[in-house]
Ligand SMILES: Nc1ncnc2c1ncn2[C@@H]1O[C@H](COP(=O)(O)OP(=O)(O)O)[C@@H](O)[C@H]1O
């Protein structure tokens with residue numbers, strides 16, 4: 001039994017089956033005290049299921065869940081000191097905003113007056129004091145979202161669970177709420193478990209991220225680690241844009257792997273345990289770690305011809321057809337330095353890569 | 364051009380108005396013939412003079428109302444005192460109907476909740492089961508109830524057989540028998556509106572409440588019941604109102620002590636002993652009370668909707 005007080009939630013070998021369908025396949029992960037932790041993955045990968053198991057709405061088919069060392073997976077939801085911000089808010093329509101926020105405290109046995117006083121404080125924290133007397137239906141989507149947040153924070157839960165809380169908001173509001181959520185997490189010191197399918201949101205907000213797919217944990221780590229050292233094809237592809245190339249490993253020596261891709265282009269990159277000579281695997285090359293030049297700057301520059309230029313705003317993406325081989329996307333910032341590396345369609349160019357840009361992946 | 368367009372619009376809306384009048388005609392005729400006209404006849408009759416063998420004499424009179432509320436002695440020449448007989452019958456009717464309504468609510472709410480929480484494909488089947496007994500005529504159902512409840516009936520036999528009681532309960536001819544009869548007569552009117560409300564209820568709210576430390580009972584009391592309240596109110600009205608004016612259950616299951624307003628009215632129009640203006644007046648008084656009840660509950664729910 002883990003007794004570590006630094007671990008807020010410990011999921012040990014949790015399995016969830018619905019009949020014959022396995023929604024979660026043996027998930028184990030530890031979420032640290034006071035951490036902004038994100039569950040990231042495409043729709044249907046089991047994020048909500050895992051969150052609901054922690055909250056107590058779904059029982060655990062196999063395995064166990066601990067909250068600061070205490071097993072909670074057999075407790076009913078109302079006995080678990082965790083609160084949830086629901087995806088569709090689930091505000092009580094017949095209660096005022098103030099009573100919505102005070103509800104949890106009342107249920108914990110606080111007097112109505114005490115509950116209201118604390119609810120008022122929390123509403124102030126999310127800048128909704130002037131709406132305390134309204135009914136939820138009289139608020140905008142963004143305001144309802146904050147009420148849901150205030151309601152879940154008011155009882156001072158040990159862990160706050162947030163299931164895609166921002167998905168219904170428009171982009172601008174969403175960005176503002178991302179900042180606010182992060183700020184609230186720091187201010188309250190409560191452990192947040194945040195669910196999203198938006199990788200950018202996950203990268204900007206999280207201390208650590210668990211990437212999930214098809215009911216399995218793919219990788220767990222800090223944003224930078226997951227982006228720059230994706231462990232497998234799924235993670236590399238799901239997080240950010242990347243050029244995924246099929247490569248064949250020719251030789252491995254001194255921690256470096258020599259590979260070639262279609263068209264005979266040669267590349268050298270860091271070797272990865274478990275990928276030896278002769279292996280046919282994937283390689284990830286982030287577009288922003290590549291740059292174009294008129295003439296090759298190194299032995300391993302790849303020769304090709306510009307097919308298309310795409311204006312993105314902050315960046316410009318150039319699509320290059322390698323001679324006799326695959327297609328590459330190269331991104332450069334829309335700045336005077338970046339624009340010096342832009343070439344018109346039809347031009348012969350060399351694709352160069354920064355140190356460590358190429359990564360071999362386990363499938 | 365702009366003027367022409369405006370004229371066209373007027374012509375069109377006139378056509379529309381005519382069509383609408385025509386389409387609404389059946390509704391107006393139905394309402395007029397089947398609701399307003401009988402009501403007006405009742406109202407007029409309640410202010411006429413009684414004919415001894417039933418029927419009325421076309422002479423204005425307040426006797427019917429006077430008889431309902433005041434006692435002027437055997438020969439009608441004493442100073443008026445309040446007549447408690449009919450008010451008492453009224454009061455008992457309200458009480459009986461109220462008890463039947465509460466009983467229906469206590470049984471009907473869990474039933475409706477149960478049905479609404481079945482998987483979607485099964486709900487129609489459960490609703491069907493609830494309504495099956497109501498394909499049988501009310502009279503026959505009420506008589507069957509008497510057979511169930513009587514001292515030699517299966518209820519008493521069963522309880523004695525199980526050793527719960529030694530003597531038959533003697534339920535028939537009591538208030539309880541009438542309440543059970545009314546309850547059984549109108550139960551679906553309680554179940555169906557509550558079922559409809561619970562089916563529309565967002566169960567995520569129950570999850571949110573239990574997430575916020577509410578035990579099951581508190582979830583029910585603080586979240587579910589307030590959310591389905593319109594269905595509960597509708598069900599209560601639909602059971603209470605017909606129970607109030609019912610005469611079958613009190614006649615068949617009750618005795619002299621359980622006489623209700625419905626039976627009183629019924630008697631005034633039956634055979635030669637009746638008093639039509641008095642029956643009409645009692646009906647108008649009943650109707651007024653029901654209207655007041657409906658208005659109060661409508662105002663209540665409007666206040667809460669804001
Ligand atoms: N009650 C249920 N019965 C059967 N399958 C379910 C149930 N709830 C979820 N699932 C399935 O489990 C998988 C994971 O669902 P979910 O956790 O909601 O995914 P996510 O939140 O990542 O989009 C999905 O394939 C979904 O269809």
Ligand SMILES: [Mg+2]
Pocket residue numbers: 044047048049
């Ligand atoms: Mg989900």
